[in-house]
Amino acid sequence: MTMRIRSAALGLAALAIVAGAAFWVLTLPQPLDAAVLPDKPGDAAKGERWFWAGGCASCHAAPGAKDGELLKLSGGVAIASPFGTFHAPNISPDKVQGIGDWSALDFVNAMKRGLAPDGSHLYPAFPYTSYQRMTVPDLLDLKAYLDTLPADATASKPHELPFPFSIRRGVGLWKSLYLDGETFAPDPAKSEQVNHGAYLVEGPGHCNECHTPRTALGGLDRSHALGGAPDPSGKGRVPDITPGPGGIGDWSEHDIANALETGFTPDFDSIGGTMAEVQRNMARLQAEDRDAIAAYLKQVAPVTAAEAR
Structure with a gap:
């Protein structure tokens, strides 16, 4: 009986190790490399179009912001969902609390791969499943425009998520189902x-x-x-x-x-x-x-x- 228990325990341990290894591999970040970047920098004047089309201020400006305050992207809007409450982060050009220290590739990987500069998965409350459709030049234009906005040192609020949604690594599995990484391709049959x-x-x-x-x-x-x-x-x-x-x-x-x-x-x-x-x-x-x-x-x-x- 003891041998059976021991064998079962060893089997369960082996299964747990295999499952853990599979989880680790399946949730690995898949960033783009610098080869995707064009030779020319982004154009801030063109990027303003994508700023308003994307509604960046609606989530990333302080709640209730009006007029010029809409351009201070200090974050703070709470996004309620069945999985918990997400708080839109600071995406101003502040180098500590915002994204002022992000490279062009960091920004592209956030928008098209849902990845932070350290390689951790971003939660899809940030709609990168849609932003992935944008071209890299358009994203660089958007980044150039964001870099012209006021820097704000407001710290981003942490998300309020229950277990298991608080395990950020698990977003990698979700991405395998819902993030295809494809850029928009025009339909030749359409105008x-x-x-x-x-x-x-x-x-x-x-x-x-x-x-x-x-x-x-x-x-x-x-x-x-x-x-x-x-x-x-x-x-x-x-x-x-x-x-x-x-x-x-x-x-x-x-x-x-x-x-x-x-x-x-x-x-x-x-x-x-x-x-x-x-x-x-x-x-x-x-x-x-x-x-x-x-x-x-x-x-x-x-x-x-x-x-x-």
Whole structure:
């Protein structure tokens, strides 16, 4: 009996070692190397476009910030989720509390691989599953713009996550399911305008992060892309923005572009909730960007309310 117990214990120990080794290998960070960087530096003037398209200030500026304060990216917005509460960090150019000491490659790896400069996994509350679609030159333009903003020495707040979500290394397993590392590729069958809109929606605009339902593991269920989803805070529902009967099917391209610019729907209602902040960001884009978003949204696959739940 003793030999059986001992054998079983040794077997369990061996299994634990194998499982631990497999976990370690499967969760290894997979950073890009410097070969992905172009020869020329980023252009801050071009990067401002991606700053507003990406809504950087909406999460990384202090809660309630207005006007010029939106450019002080000290962090602090709390993001509620079924997995705990995440706090948007300081991404100002401060070299200690912000990202002022990050290299261009550090920034690209954060945006496309979800990795901190030390190689640790970033939580996907930071929507790198969408930002990975952006091109490296566009990311370098964004970094150049961020470098022009005011440095702020406010320390980032720690996330409030229960076990096992507090084990950051485990995000590596999640990435194996939901991070493919692919840059946006234009569809040759679509117009240049529609492809530009697709890039904005799928990449910097990260519209799927709120408007697409998620799986039990928190990944995007892209079979119902943009079809509406439960609000991750547990309060209400994020609307369907596909051209189906439950979404924006009766909106024209002009209606969509106008709503993004003015904040008013075709029924003269005003956009509210967290979308109001998104709309204010979109209003800072060029008209051609909003028109492209509208053109793209009008030709995505419609999703019924029943499908998206």
